[in-house]
Amino acid sequence: MRILQLHCDYIEFTPIKKEIKSAEDIELKTEHLDEVVVAFVAVEDGDNADVAKKAMGEISESMKKVGCKKLLLYPYAHLSSKLASPSAALSVLKEMESKADGLDVRKAPFGWTKSYKLQVKGHPLAESSKTISAGEEKEPTSEALKAESKIQSFWHIMTPDGKMHDIDKFNFAKHANLEVLAKYEAAKKRSVDEPPPHVKLMKKLAIADYEPASDAGNMRFFPNGRLIKSLIERYVTDKVVEYGGFEVETPIMYDSHHPSMESYFNRFPARQYNVNSEGKQLFLRFAACFGQFLMAKDFQMSYKNLPLRLYELTRYSFRREQSGELVGLRRLRAFTMPDCHAMCKDMEQAKEEFRKRFDLSRQVIKGLGLEESDFEMAIRFTEEFYNENKPLIEELVSKIGKPVLVEMWKERFFYFVLKWEFNYVDNLGKASALSTDQIDVENGKRYNIEFIDETNKPQNPIILHNSPSGAVERVIYALLEKAAKDQREGRKPGLPLWLAPTQVRIIPVKPEFFDYCEKLAEEISQKEIRVDLDDRNESVGKSIRDAETDWIRYIIVIGEKEVNATKISIRDRKTGSVKELSVDELVREIKEETKDKPFLKMNMNRHVSKRPQIMV
RNA sequence: GCCUCGAUAGCUCAGCCUGGUAGAGCGAACGCCUCGUAAGCGUUAGGCCGCGGGAUCGAAUCCCGCUCGAGGCUCCA
Incomplete structure (x- = not known):
């Protein structure tokens, strides 16, 4: 459908003669309307009642802006070259007439040659044209997203002693990052104006890169990146299982019109990818919540089974963030999210469980290589919850041992009453939740999840939503930003040893030592250490330089001396010095530093000469 | 949609203002060197200078249009 819309001082039109047989029967008289919006409408092939409704929606919206309530629908074939049949067009026009809620609407006769004159107003909104077609509906935007900006929040700082401070009066002198977080959050400023340092690093280290053939925010991970991701995924999963989580797997897409979905959708501030299939409108999951809730609904549960912890590592969750917000690995449209829910029988149990998961999360973040000084905590709650549960909140803040950003809501808007997160503050002063x-x-009620309580009555559980690490990609982002900061401040940048794609590199002085090196590499590799061999015909200096720029922690140079002795020369990147150790001593040192961490085999050819260069 | 910036070798970029045979470094192939803790040396290959048009004897370079990318703004004629 094509519409030319004019805001007029007046219009006057007179039917002259029937243009087509099916023209409407009408009285032949001149009509005059003042202060009117005239919509010249061409109904096109394929237009239907939906299009009519959408068109009226847009017309009435723009009429509101110009403050006019009188509308004339004027059939006007000349706007399009693919017109609908006259009968179809007439019924669509009548449909439009009937959908004009709150407007004084008229329709000029259909199928007649008419003479007309009109006078268009001279303001900027007086003229506009619209093209409306079936199928391309306005994107569904969740109610939560629309309302998020309207919520009234009260911001404070809570110190470890449990005292609340006014954010304007708090002395941030010793808490620069917290200040950044506080300003960042309270101002809701999230645009990025220069690429953050981790973007260069993720390319240089051949971890990840943009994939132009995909959608923005969907990254590709090279062998190094895939290895690092796998290790982090393994580590977090092991920790959650240790804590008592049961790993499950759920679908990545869901029916938008499933009743539980529709209402949850409106409680979560996110934009979705939508997929249409055989008439179903599906959306790609933005979290693992629904999958686990729908699963738990089908469990028969007693209070004795609670807390029940379900865990999934979603590869991927999808959120269609605004394109301007996407940068490197910080904010993506497709990301890997460890997501653990605990169903609890009552608030007492929920609080107890909440404490456990707080400790779990702190342990996981530390294990991943981030210190407590690397992040700032924010805690958010409703006023009511705070008044009833001060000790819990104060306990969490005191465990962190430094001031925490507090957001308090007068009333509950989201589905939760309490939430905390650890935020990494990066080199550009951007904060991201881990x-x-x-x-x-x-959601216990919404998803109809039930357990039978001590008195044999069905109840809905309280549900905790925890990601102990945050998105895996974002963990990599934080590690790289931390490394960039080290570099900027004159320290050697690096990854934790257990995440290094190569942990040990062997460099022969001359090709005649290759055999010895091969044996040594095999021996170290047998001990579950990622070792490779620079068998390129390069100078020792060049090989060492390359190993250094690849952030390889241990470099072993093999020459005459080593072949004939039990100790080998090991360059430790951390200290920059060379030390003499036996192979066993080296293995022990590495094992000590990577203990309690998962191990995966090298994800590249052991021989450096056999590897492709990843030039990005 | 609008604004700004960009698009030249696998990568990073120079050349453009002031038109005249396409440049460097890194990387790659080949060869020499056989090397002791951050870049050894040489040779060679590799380009529709994003796409289309215009003015010019002649365009990577000037003009117009388009496409794609990054960032910003915006729902506006």
């Missing part, structure tokens, strides 16, 4: 946990008092 670990988080929430107490959800709404």
Whole structure:
């Protein structure tokens, strides 16, 4: 459908003669309308009642802006070259007439040659044209997203002693990052104006890169990146299982019109990817919540089974963030999210569980190589929850041992009453959430998850939503930003040893030592250490330089001396010096530093000469 | 949609203002060197200078249009 819309001082039109047989029967008289919006409408092939409704929606919206309530629908074939049949066009026009809620609407006769004159107003909104077609509906935007900007929040700082401070009066002198977080959050400023340093590093280290053939925010991971991701995924999963989580797997797409989905959708501020298939409108999951809730609904549960912890590592969750927000690995449209829910029988149990998960998250973040000085905590709650549960909140803040950003809501808007998260503050002063946990008092009921309590009555559980690490990609982002900061401040940048794609590199002085090196590499590799061999015909200096720029922690140079002795020369990147150790001593040192961490085999050819260069 | 910036070798970029045979470094192939803790040496290959048009004897370079990318703004004629 094509519409030319004019805001007029007046219009006057007179039917002259029938243009087509099916023209409407009308009285032949001149009509005059003042202060009117005239919509010249061409109904096109394929237009239907939906299009009519959408068109009226847009017309009435723009009429509101110009403050006019009188509308004339004027059939006007000349706007299009693919017109609908006259009968179809007439019914669509009548449909439009009937959908004009709150407007004084008229329709000029259909199928007649008419003479007309009109006078168009001279303001900027007086003229506009619209093209409306079936199928391309306005994107569904969740109610939560629309309302998020309207929520009234009260911001404070809570110190470890449990005292609340006014954010304007708090002395941030010793808490620069917290200040950044506080300003960042309270101002809701999230645009990025220069690429953050980790973008260069993720390319240089052949971890990840943009994939132009995909959608923005969907990255590709090279062998190094895939290895690092796998290790982090393994580590977080092991920790959650240790804590008592059961790993499950759920679908990545869901029916938008499933009743539980529709209402949850409106409680979560996110934009979706939509997929149409055989008439179903599906969306790609933005979290693992629904999958686990729908699963738990089908469990028969007693209070004795609670807390029940379900865990999934979603590869991927999808959020269609605004394109301007996407940068490197910080904010993506497709990301890997460890997501653990605990169903609890009552608030007492929920609080107890919440404490456990707080400790779990702190342990996981530390294990991943981030110190408590690397992140700032924010805690958010409703006023009511705070008044009833001060000791819990104060306990969490005191465990962190430094001031924490507080957001308090007068009333509950989201599905949770309490939420905390650890935020990494990067080199450009941008804050991003890593670990988080929430107490959800709404979705047990929404998803009809039930357990039978001590008195044999069905109840809905309270649900905790925890990601002990945050998105895996974001963990890599934080590690790289931390490394960039080290570099900027004159320290050697590096990754934790257990995440290094190569942990040990062997460099022969001359090709005649290749055999010895091969044996040595095999021996070290047998001990579950990622070792490779620079068998290129390059100078020793060049090989060492390359190993250094690849952030390889241990470099072994093999020459005459080593072949004939038990100790080998090992360059430790951390200290920059060379030391003499036996192979066993080296192995022990590496094992000590990587203990309690998962191991995966090298994800590249052991021989450096056999590897492709990843030039990005 | 609008604004700004960009697009030249696998990568990073120079050349463009002031038109005249396409440049460097890194990387790659080949060869020499056989090397002791951050870049050894040489040779060679590799380009529709994003796409289309215009003015010019002649365009990577000037003009117009388009496409794609990054960032910003915006729902506006």
